[in-house]
Amino acid sequence: MSESRGARAGVAIRGPIGAMGVAAALVTMAALILLAGVLLVEAREVLDWRFFLNPPSRVAAEGGVGPALAGSLWLTLIVAAIAVPLGVGTAVYLAEYAPPTRLVKAVESVLTNLAGVPSVVYGIAGLALFVRGLGLGPSILAGALTLTALTVPLVVVNCRKALQAVPDEFRWAAFGLGASRWQVVRDQVLPAAAPDIVAGCCAALLRAVGAAAPLLMLGAVSFTTFAPGSPHDPLTALPTQIFAWAARPQEGFLALAAGASVALLLLMAAMHLVLFANRRRRKGTLT
Amino acid sequence: MTATALSRAARNPRSPGERFGKHVLFICAALSAVLGAAVIVVVALETFRFFGQVSPARFFGGLTWAPLAEEPGFGVLPLMAGTAQIAAGATFLALPVGLLTAVFLRYYAGGRTASILNAVVTLLAFVPAVVYGYFALNYVTPAIRSVWPGVEGFNGISACLVVGLMILPTIVLLSREALGAVPNSLLEEGVALGATRRRVLVRLVVPAAAIGIAGSVVMAAARAVGETMIVTLAAGNPTGPTWNPVEGVRTLTTFLAQASLGDIPTGSIEYGACFAVAAVLFLLTCGMHAAGGALMARGQRGKPGAVRS
Numbered sequence: 308m309s310e311s312r313g314a315r316a317g318v319a320i321r322g323p324i325g326a327m328g329v330a331a332a333l334v335t336m337a338a339l340i341l342l343a344g345v346l347l348v349e350a351r352e353v354l355d356w357r358f359f360l361n362p363p364s365r366v367a368a369e370g371g372v373g374p375a376l377a378g379s380l381w382l383t384l385i386v387a388a389i390a391v392p393l394g395v396g397t398a399v400y401l402a403e404y405a406p407p408t409r410l411v412k413a414v415e416s417v418l419t420n421l422a423g424v425p426s427v428v429y430g431i432a433g434l435a436l437f438v439r440g441l442g443l444g445p446s447i448l449a450g451a452l453t454l455t456a457l458t459v460p461l462v463v464v465n466c467r468k469a470l471q472a473v474p475d476e477f478r479w480a481a482f483g484l485g486a487s488r489w490q491v492v493r494d495q496v497l498p499a500a501a502p503d504i505v506a507g508c509c510a511a512l513l514r515a516v517g518a519a520a521p522l523l524m525l526g527a528v529s530f531t532t533f534a535p536g537s538p539h540d541p542l543t544a545l546p547t548q549i550f551a552w553a554a555r556p557q558e559g560f561l562a563l564a565a566g567a568s569v570a571l572l573l574l575m576a577a578m579h580l581v582l583f584a585n586r587r588r589r590k591g592t593l594t
Numbered sequence: 595m596t597a598t599a600l601s602r603a604a605r606n607p608r609s610p611g612e613r614f615g616k617h618v619l620f621i622c623a624a625l626s627a628v629l630g631a632a633v634i635v636v637v638a639l640e641t642f643r644f645f646g647q648v649s650p651a652r653f654f655g656g657l658t659w660a661p662l663a664e665e666p667g668f669g670v671l672p673l674m675a676g677t678a679q680i681a682a683g684a685t686f687l688a689l690p691v692g693l694l695t696a697v698f699l700r701y702y703a704g705g706r707t708a709s710i711l712n713a714v715v716t717l718l719a720f721v722p723a724v725v726y727g728y729f730a731l732n733y734v735t736p737a738i739r740s741v742w743p744g745v746e747g748f749n750g751i752s753a754c755l756v757v758g759l760m761i762l763p764t765i766v767l768l769s770r771e772a773l774g775a776v777p778n779s780l781l782e783e784g785v786a787l788g789a790t791r792r793r794v795l796v797r798l799v800v801p802a803a804a805i806g807i808a809g810s811v812v813m814a815a816a817r818a819v820g821e822t823m824i825v826t827l828a829a830g831n832p833t834g835p836t837w838n839p840v841e842g843v844r845t846l847t848t849f850l851a852q853a854s855l856g857d858i859p860t861g862s863i864e865y866g867a868c869f870a871v872a873a874v875l876f877l878l879t880c881g882m883h884a885a886g887g888a889l890m891a892r893g894q895r896g897k898p899g900a901v902r903s
Contacts, residue, residue, distance in 0.1 A: 331692075524851075
């Protein structure tokens with residue numbers, strides 16, 4: 308970072324641009340506080356331990372996110388188990404091994420572009436590929452595979468950035484000592500890039516856990532009485548549960564939608580802890 | 595690892611590690627490529643099948659979109675107009691706030707403030723779209739209606755506002771990156787010449803980063819184009835084409851979300867229409883993403899370090 312402290316230090320926040328900047332920053336912060344406040348206030352009546360276990364119900368007061376939470380946990384685990392190794396492996400291959408052929412360049416640019424494609428497109432593709440093509444039906448597995456297709460390009464793009472940030476001197480020095488390519492990758496490049504790789508994977512997974520549109524396209528259910536016990540059980544997840552409740556005008560469902568949002572954000576926060584633990588470690592080491 | 599061990603391993607290119615590296619990583623890359631290709635191919639194939647039933651001229655030239663009507667209309671233009679309306683509105687709202695926040699972060703905020711603001715922006719980036727949608731429908735819309743009673747329950751204004759909030763982090767983080775490419779010396783020289791800080795920022799620094807900032811805006815607009823849940827929840831899905839932001843808006847994405855709520859039989863014309871709409875969405879966002887990326891890369895050319903000798 309070459310941000311000079313000199314350009315900042317000693318200059319108080321003055322002048323119209325400074326004032327407008329403060330105002331813009333306040334708007335940004337207010338938006339987050341408002342969002343969090345509304346969710347917590349609205350959800351306070353429903354949030355108890357039963358809410359996290361109960362299935363959704365016709366009677367708003369008895370409804371819970373049990374099945375949806377279990378579904379989201381299944382999805383997270385399966386997507387993490389497939390997309391992370393696949394994406395990291397792809398990024399390492401592309402950055403460290405791949406010959407600069409036309410095919411490799413094409414694969415790279417396709418994956419980069421796929422990272423910018425809206426999630427709903429993955430939903431419709433997953434409907435044709437997994438739900439109907441492979442005959443998986445609207446199951447947890449079909450949902451997980453669709454989210455994997457969405458997550459892999461993100462993991463690849465994030466990890467490529469992490470690998471590119473490793474200075475070439477690391478590689479040259481190791482090669483100069485006679486290390487093989489795999490030794491360079493394993494002992495030099497991966498350890499140096501590890502914090503950014505973990506952060507990149509975490510960001511991609513958080514995106515997948517919060518995605519509602521693709522699961523909606525696959526035909527996720529929001530009214531199931533039992534928690535999914537295997538990947539072949541009907542697809543249900545927190546984001547689609549929120550969607551189902553958010554659009555119901557009846558009294559009581561608003562609170563349920565807020566409660567489910569809090570549950571989703573808690574799940575994401577738990578995943579985020581991995582990232583923060585990792586950040587703290589990074590501060591102690593290089594850079 | 596000692597140097598001897600290193601060189602011993604280097605002499606043996608068939609060691610298990612070497613083979614693992616080459617083959618397993620290659621298989622990963624191949625699988626990723628196949629997965630990505632499968633997504634593209636299935637959308638393309640179903641779109642071509644749809645064009646066998648409905649001519650591309652009718653699809654791109656028609657002015658009504660009503661796949662289920664007795665006299666079905668398959669003109670995608672109304673949907674694209676709705677998408678443009680939401681994306682333009684959201685970008686228009688997010689740009690000033692986002693750019694000013696980025697300028698504030700880069701040139702005004704001190705360590706503590708900057709790190710808090712950074713955390714807030716990052717948190718906003720991680721809020722799931724469906725949560726934003728819930729917020730838009732149940733809080734933003736009633737708030738707008740209490741001020742302006744003529745607004746309908748499902749309306750484009752609420753969608754624009756909240757999609758704008760969703761793309762705000764993209765604009766802030768990417769614009770800050772673009773501003774980071776402007777050498778600090780520019781600011782220092784400007785101030786040394788006697789210009790006020792405001793003048794230097796407005797006349798020198800922001801114009802110098804303009805290409806990169808434009809890139810960040812295009813990237814953010816691409817996200818707005820693809821946004822599904824907020825627009826579906828907040829703007830609903832009226833059947834007719836609407837130009838009035840006070841009423842509901844129908845976009846490429848809301849059509850897909852709404853269609854998924856009914857059961858679409860495989861091979862039906864509506865099933866094909868979903869893929870054709872998805873293909874339009876795909877090409878649109880890919881194009882914008884690529885253009886935004888190219889602009890951002892151009893904006894990074896003057897980065898300090900590249901210039902400094």
